[in-house]
Amino acid sequence: MAHTKDIVYGLYNDEEDLLRAVKKANEDHLEIMDVYTPFPVHGLDPLIGLSESRLHIAGFIYGAIGTLTAFGGMSWIFTRDWPQIFGGKPHWPVPAFIPITFELTVLFASIGMVVTFYVINGLGPGVVNPTIDLRITDDKFCIAFDKSEVNAGKAESFLRSSGASEVHSKTI
Amino acid sequence: MSAHISDIREPLINGHKSYHDITEDLVSPTERAPGFGWTVGFILSLTMLAFGLFCIAWTVWHGIGTWNLNRTIGWGWDITNFVWWIGIGHAGTLISAILLLFRQKWRTGVNRAAEAMTIFAVICAALFPGIHVGRAWVVFYFFPYPNTRGPLWPNFNSPLLWDLFAISTYFTVSLLFWYTGLVPDFATVRDRAKGLRRKIYNFLSFGWTGSAKHWQRWESLSLILAGIATPLVLSVHTIVSFDFATSVIPGWHTTIFPPYFVAGAIFSGFAMVLTLMIVTRKLLGLEDYITIAHVESMNKVIVVTGTIVGVAYLTELFIAWYSGYVYEQFAFFNRAVGPYWWSYFGMMFCNVISPQIFWSRKMRRNIAVTFFVSIVINIGMWFERFVIIATTLARDYVPSSWSYYSPTWVEMGIFIGTMGLFMTLYLLFTRVAPVVAIAEVKSILKTAGDQYTGPNKLHHGHGHDDHHSVPAGHGHDSHRGDHLKVVSSNVAAASMAETHEADSSVATTKNDLTKIEGIGPKVAGLLNDANIYSFNQLADTPVSRLSEILAAAGPRYKMQVPESWPEQAGLARDGKWDELEDLQDRLDGGKYV
Numbered sequence: 001m002a003h004t005k006d007i008v009y010g011l012y013n014d015e016e017d018l019l020r021a022v023k024k025a026n027e028d029h030l031e032i033m034d035v036y037t038p039f040p041v042h043g044l045d046p047l048i049g050l051s052e053s054r055l056h057i058a059g060f061i062y063g064a065i066g067t068l069t070a071f072g073g074m075s076w077i078f079t080r081d082w083p084q085i086f087g088g089k090p091h092w093p094v095p096a097f098i099p100i101t102f103e104l105t106v107l108f109a110s111i112g113m114v115v116t117f118y119v120i121n122g123l124g125p126g127v128v129n130p131t132i133d134l135r136i137t138d139d140k141f142c143i144a145f146d147k148s149e150v151n152a153g154k155a156e157s158f159l160r161s162s163g164a165s166e167v168h169s170k171t172i
Numbered sequence: 173m174s175a176h177i178s179d180i181r182e183p184l185i186n187g188h189k190s191y192h193d194i195t196e197d198l199v200s201p202t203e204r205a206p207g208f209g210w211t212v213g214f215i216l217s218l219t220m221l222a223f224g225l226f227c228i229a230w231t232v233w234h235g236i237g238t239w240n241l242n243r244t245i246g247w248g249w250d251i252t253n254f255v256w257w258i259g260i261g262h263a264g265t266l267i268s269a270i271l272l273l274f275r276q277k278w279r280t281g282v283n284r285a286a287e288a289m290t291i292f293a294v295i296c297a298a299l300f301p302g303i304h305v306g307r308a309w310v311v312f313y314f315f316p317y318p319n320t321r322g323p324l325w326p327n328f329n330s331p332l333l334w335d336l337f338a339i340s341t342y343f344t345v346s347l348l349f350w351y352t353g354l355v356p357d358f359a360t361v362r363d364r365a366k367g368l369r370r371k372i373y374n375f376l377s378f379g380w381t382g383s384a385k386h387w388q389r390w391e392s393l394s395l396i397l398a399g400i401a402t403p404l405v406l407s408v409h410t411i412v413s414f415d416f417a418t419s420v421i422p423g424w425h426t427t428i429f430p431p432y433f434v435a436g437a438i439f440s441g442f443a444m445v446l447t448l449m450i451v452t453r454k455l456l457g458l459e460d461y462i463t464i465a466h467v468e469s470m471n472k473v474i475v476v477t478g479t480i481v482g483v484a485y486l487t488e489l490f491i492a493w494y495s496g497y498v499y500e501q502f503a504f505f506n507r508a509v510g511p512y513w514w515s516y517f518g519m520m521f522c523n524v525i526s527p528q529i530f531w532s533r534k535m536r537r538n539i540a541v542t543f544f545v546s547i548v549i550n551i552g553m554w555f556e557r558f559v560i561i562a563t564t565l566a567r568d569y570v571p572s573s574w575s576y577y578s579p580t581w582v583e584m585g586i587f588i589g590t591m592g593l594f595m596t597l598y599l600l601f602t603r604v605a606p607v608v609a610i611a612e613v614k615s616i617l618k619t620a621g622d623q624y625t626g627p628n629k630l631h632h633g634h635g636h637d638d639h640h641s642v643p644a645g646h647g648h649d650s651h652r653g654d655h656l657k658v659v660s661s662n663v664a665a666a667s668m669a670e671t672h673e674a675d676s677s678v679a680t681t682k683n684d685l686t687k688i689e690g691i692g693p694k695v696a697g698l699l700n701d702a703n704i705y706s707f708n709q710l711a712d713t714p715v716s717r718l719s720e721i722l723a724a725a726g727p728r729y730k731m732q733v734p735e736s737w738p739e740q741a742g743l744a745r746d747g748k749w750d751e752l753e754d755l756q757d758r759l760d761g762g763k764y765v
Binding site for chain 1: 191316338345359360362363374378385386397611
């Protein structure tokens, strides 16, 4: 990527140290660039100002598209495109459409949400994102500041005073 | 974490693991060269798979005539095996989706492998409908696509077509769910790897960084996928049962089939998860993550679903008799005492009788017994499908077309081949991916790790605080376990010294006070805080003193009546375990009756 960032980051050993540090950063009005953790830390999202994910709304829309596709498709085929008589039943056997309509609702919602998830996160096969620290996926909890947004010295002293076990600078 | 942790809950992660230990333990199996057992298993699996492929090729080349199907017996081992594999595929989504919705923490130890098992089992299952149609090369006619034959569409009224949609959807959703869970763990593997291995895992991990927003969306996605996979998993076997229930074959067209098939599917799926997990935890040394508590939880599911299946069998029999419908009555009479009586007996014994052993806690927690019973159940569930399919068709409406069905070597070979396929895929999976979900296990460490909960909980300061954070800047994570251990041994040493003063004649040992009826881990902790560690000390403590200790601990303990504790402790001290057991049988929650 052509666009690079100069960052300063601190590594914490425990998610509770991390949460305390994030609260302190908020009190000090330090703008956190991002927080990286080895697993989802509960209670972190509101502290760093993340609004609730809207993925479920997208999921509902995809599901509704699936419902309409399945029900509409079968209805069109059996009443318009090629009406047939099966066992003397009506041409538009609504109860018989329920299973496939349900399955396609689930299928569309799942595929749509998963694809959306990877696209909006900028993740996907072959994507190479800059690694801040190799231990973030192991046992370190990282708070990163963008040096163009905060005073580097202030951020560094904040990280040291808030219990980070290590503080580093890096260009990513 | 501020979540309330019950002390009664057994820990789900043993060995005082730190986050780094978890990474190390769960990733290292993919970094080692395969062991002897794995290699032998893999060669065996590949051999079985190769034979299965040969038999499939034989079937496709010569036609379905190589199977022992005939005019009335249109479904034999093929559909038996199909339903059996699909059933096995049900536990994975049940564990990952339904247990996620119910917030069952024990799912984290087994969900990854169970979901993998689901996917592989569905692949094995999907093979059978594909080849049993005879002309496997035109099997795509099943799918509704605009074609040049009219266009001629499939019959959307047919449960067989519903099945196609159900299984395709189930496979896709399970795969997506499983892979999305794997992405962060592949990133963990990636960040430990070098060279080509790093490149491969970078590709597999999709560039995962661990950013807070990504995690938030990841959790949201997992929850919604779980929410929609739950009705999906129930729908799949319901629809499989419609293949039978919507027909006009006696013994098949019963309305009990959907719930009965779903319960049976969960039953057989859990049995297969247990079979695999017991071997996996042993071979990969994952006993700290897939604990006896996990095995016990799964055995509870086994006993519940096994009993539901049993009730369904009996209901079928009752309704056949009660309906007064002679064809139905004959179908069940024929199943039980006809030429296939052995499969009916096998089904009843394996599925209904054998799991009843798990009413006993001791048996639920016995690995050898669990392993044996899980295999018995796998066999029993195969019998169930065989009973429903082959024995019913072998005696249809017209006695002149009755016959006895047994498979040819080709049919058996294909079944063996699917087992080879399943094992090959599973063995490859254990080499490539962490078998236990790393990130998810880490996220429950503080609420389910044995240093934080359960009888092995280490005491530091007060026994019942639930805030275990290390002071800021304390140092590396892996020191935390040691830190706690030091504190705990200090407590023990201090108590030793104090008791020594009080009663110099008896060396103090720390006994498991929870052996006393009425004392749970929490109360045992209170007693330890009051310097009561051994049965001997407890036996010599007056009841009034025990009441004081409980009263001081707050209103939560006022229900406890310690009147029998010293007597029980006296028996335990003297090693009179049988007498203690007799006494406890007479007691009611530790109270004299």
